[in-house]
Amino acid sequence: MELIVYGIINSITLSLVSLGFTLVYSISRVPNFAHGALYITSGYLTWTFLDKFAGFPYPLAILAGIGITSIVGAMIYQFILVRIRGMEISEIIATYAIGLAILEGLRWGGLRGMTFTLPAFFTGSVNILGASVDYQRLIIVGAGLLTFALLYLFTRYTKIGLAFRGIAQDERAAMMLGINSDMTAVVSLAIGSALAGFAAILLLPLGNIVVETGYNVLIFAIAVCVIGGLGSWGGVIVASFIIGFAQILTEAFISAHYQMVVALLAIIITLLVKPSGIFGKQKELEERV
């Protein structure tokens, strides 16, 4: 019973982390290797607001953290990626370099050790089916479900959300219908970064803000997206449940060290068996040589 509860929590954590990555990839076709860096940036900014400006209310600090992160994401596209759009090698190198610059810059700037923590929203815990779950994790589950619902509504009932789907399905046709490809890409990066920041605000109170988390988040996000099919949103949810439960099971029966091995093995098996991922049907022909 415990395993199921923790498995669900872990799966929702994973999907929260990877939603931003998949959103950016599906719309702008940019593999955002700076995803983990944006995650940490948001946590660090919120911490800065809370710690440096005494008396700053926590909700405001969170809003500021997420807001600035999303502006950073939009600026990355507007000033850098837009100039190298379509050159795949340059896109990968540039986002990777930006991510590294942010992460290692933060490490150099003093983001080391255990002093950087965000407070939990509510302290305390509750007993669910024999597993003790603290309130923060409950909030994560709630917020995760809410995010899925909002994203679903957003992509189906708002104009910009529909534009997103249009661009994701067929960029040329969407452009012919008057959807500005660059503009949607900027917005997608902003929203993707905001999602990364949102995940960070929810998840970081459970641990410390450390640079290594940035790398782990990037890797888990990529693993989830590859298994679900790059750019497929339904795939993200299914894949995060697969990896989430696989991780919890290995942690319970083998050792906690193998979490990343699980992610990589899952990627390798997916690439061998069904390279386009679980839900990547639409792009299947494109990706196989």
Place this chain on the structure above:
Amino acid sequence: MRKERIDRGLKVRTEGIYAINSAREILYLMGPRLLLIAGLLALPFVFEFAPYWKRVINIMCAYALLAIAFDFLANYVGLVCLGGAFFTGIGGYFAAIYNVNLGLPIYLSIPLATVSGALLCTFFLLPCLPLRGVYFAIVTLMYPLLFTRIIEALDIFGGTNGITGLDSFPNPYLEHYAIIIIALVFLFGMRRFVNQDVGLVLRGVKDNDQSVKASGINVTRMRIIAVFVASFIGCFAGAYIAHLYMWAGISLFALDFSIIPIASVVIGGGGTLVGAAIGAFILVPLSEILRAFGTFRIVIYCIVLTGFIVFKSEGIMIYLQRKYHQFERWVKV
């Protein structure tokens, strides 16, 4: 007004068979190459009285090898390898195992480590080779991090302490010239390789894999060859570095080995191979000067790298080539 670029007369003539006509034209063709070769060979003597910088020469050449491997994979085969550290780590650990655990001498352990490391790297990268897109970048990004974690967690190969006690090189000049000569051999060898039949097919794979496939050539097999060649170079660099430091540890999987080659290629000029080496010759000494800054060096590389990609994507080498072969003048339109 418009800038007009015209080939120098010398270039026009030396492109044909007339090159052997006069000493001046031979010099025009051979000059830059000879300058590079002679300059590299002379380096250990130039820094005779600066032992610290003499060691930097070795590392510089090792990075140049990694940069050549990255340039080859990215700009001739179309595979972006974000984890050069994977190659150095595997090569280094193999060298350590052969040398320390099996007791092989250094002149056997380095070549053996190079070959077996290349085979292992190719094997690990196999699953993503039949695919297009970003999968190769993703998988190579993950492997170095993964191997670090596994070695730490399982405490194999000496765990966090690494394997110590590798043989050093018998004398310092052998140490310098082994890597300098091999760097030169690989540099000019790769330039030939990409113009052989295999190399031409590989370029075809990068530009249009469908047409290569339509010609009855197995794309996956070509990519396996390319990855083997690149990891061969990378594993040699790793084995050499392990013997140079007489130590193989998880820092062989460090980020430096991934990002400096990428930065060198972008700064030096992608697709020229020489540019990759020249980029490494610029960046590695710079990184030694900036050693006091710690991880801030990586930030500097990344910013310079992004700047070059966005604003000067041709790189230094192609710029220099243009200046060497052509002259420019303003003309009225």
